[in-house]
Amino acid sequence: MNDSTALIARLKRIATTGLPSQRDGRAVEAWMTEGMAKAQLHEIFASVDDSASAAGFAVATTLAARAVPLLWLRTEASERQGGQLHANGLVEMGLDVSSLVLALVDDEASLLRTAADAARCQGLGTLVIESWGRAASIDLTATRRLMLAAETSGVTILSLRIDAAPVPSAAATRWQVTSCRSQPLDADAPGKPAFDIELLRRRGGQAGLRWRVEWNRDAYDFEQALPQPDIETGIDTAPLSGAGIPMVADRAAADDASPSVRRTG
Numbered sequence: 001m002n003d004s005t006a007l008i009a010r011l012k013r014i015a016t017t018g019l020p021s022q023r024d025g026r027a028v029e030a031w032m033t034e035g036m037a038k039a040q041l042h043e044i045f046a047s048v049d050d051s052a053s054a055a056g057f058a059v060a061t062t063l064a065a066r067a068v069p070l071l072w073l074r075t076e077a078s079e080r081q082g083g084q085l086h087a088n089g090l091v092e093m094g095l096d097v098s099s100l101v102l103a104l105v106d107d108e109a110s111l112l113r114t115a116a117d118a119a120r121c122q123g124l125g126t127l128v129i130e131s132w133g134r135a136a137s138i139d140l141t142a143t144r145r146l147m148l149a150a151e152t153s154g155v156t157i158l159s160l161r162i163d164a165a166p167v168p169s170a171a172a173t174r175w176q177v178t179s180c181r182s183q184p185l186d187a188d189a190p191g192k193p194a195f196d197i198e199l200l201r202r203r204g205g206q207a208g209l210r211w212r213v214e215w216n217r218d219a220y221d222f223e224q225a226l227p228q229p230d231i232e233t234g235i236d237t238a239p240l241s242g243a244g245i246p247m248v249a250d251r252a253a254a255d256d257a258s259p260s261v262r263r264t265g
Contacts, residue, residue, distance in 0.1 A: 029211075035062065036065060041172060042156070044058055044160050044175050045161045045200070047163060053178065056193055057197070064221050070125060074131075075130075078131065112142055124155045125156065138169075143169040194215075197212075211224070212225045
């Protein structure tokens with residue numbers, strides 16, 4: 001029985017018995033030091049303004065899990081909207097860019113077809129599927145197929161949803177990412193990348209939790225961030241969009257940007 005036949009047979013079983021009951025048995029904060037639970041599908045949501053932070057969070061959780069090599073799938077439209085992935089920014093996050101493969105596809109249909117094939121590749125550590133807007137084809141059926149492929153192959157799948165509203169899916173977890181103001185280092189040097197993270201859904205576990213964290217590229221883990229009071233009011237500041245995450249080249253100047261990670265074929 002080949003992989004496709006086995007997958008179809010399992011989908012038929014799920015149609016009558018429901019989704020698999022696999023859940024993350026780790027402590028709810030385990031993602032901070034161990035990354036996302038492996039062999040599962042996870043969703044990461046962010047606004048357009050926080051798209052770079054969401055990309056940085058995806059890279060950071062991949063590194064925390066030691067789940068490389070990393071295959072990043074995006075459409076040509078996503079690249080036009082979000083800008084090219086920025087090699088210098090990836091390195092600053094701690095990623096060895098030789099462990100990253102970026103693939104650009106024509107459209108959403110091609111994105112899902114390629115993702116389905118890649119998700120079955122056992123030599124892959126993490127698969128990032130980047131989509132912008134509603135992306136109606138990334139529905140319950142599509143995410144069920146991706147989850148089943150992840151459970152079979154051991155690949156961790158991160159569905160990076162920019163400017164999209166959550167809809168029913170088979171994802172094990174769902175996250176909302178917003179950037180935060182970083183804690184300045186000595187001599188007012190730029191601080192570590194900072195994120196405001198909300199756990200919107202966790203299969204079989206507690207959700208509705210929120211953390212403010214900084215990424216430690218040397219330890220490959222997240223640390224709790226200290227609140228940053230406003231100088232004038234003394235009140236903890238709200239998240240600051242785009243702070244400290246040099247993940248993409250400027251969209252308006254993408255053609256003239258410094259070295260960026262590009263397609264491989």
